[in-house]
Amino acid sequence: MEDRTGFAPHLWTLETWATGFLTGMAVMQSGSDFLRGLSQEAVYGWLDYYCQTHHPVSVMDALRELAKERGLQ
Numbered sequence: 001m002e003d004r005t006g007f008a009p010h011l012w013t014l015e016t017w018a019t020g021f022l023t024g025m026a027v028m029q030s031g032s033d034f035l036r037g038l039s040q041e042a043v044y045g046w047l048d049y050y051c052q053t054h055h056p057v058s059v060m061d062a063l064r065e066l067a068k069e070r071g072l073q
Contacts, residue, residue: 014059050062050066
């Protein structure tokens with residue numbers, strides 16, 4: 001992911017997709033609210049850090065790791 005100071009359509013698309021993916025994961029786990037207390041910016045920051053420190057990693061794998069860290073099985 002990258003700097004969010006300006007509008008970048010490709011970044012907005014990825015962020016929107018990531019948010020939807022996490023929402024879908026929560027719904028599939030009987031409505032688990034594993035993201036409670038996290039803002040979207042916190043999620044994006046976590047993804048930035050994870051992807052930078054675990055390169056190369058897919059965004060989907062990073063999102064799965066975030067869910068796992070937040071207690072989603």
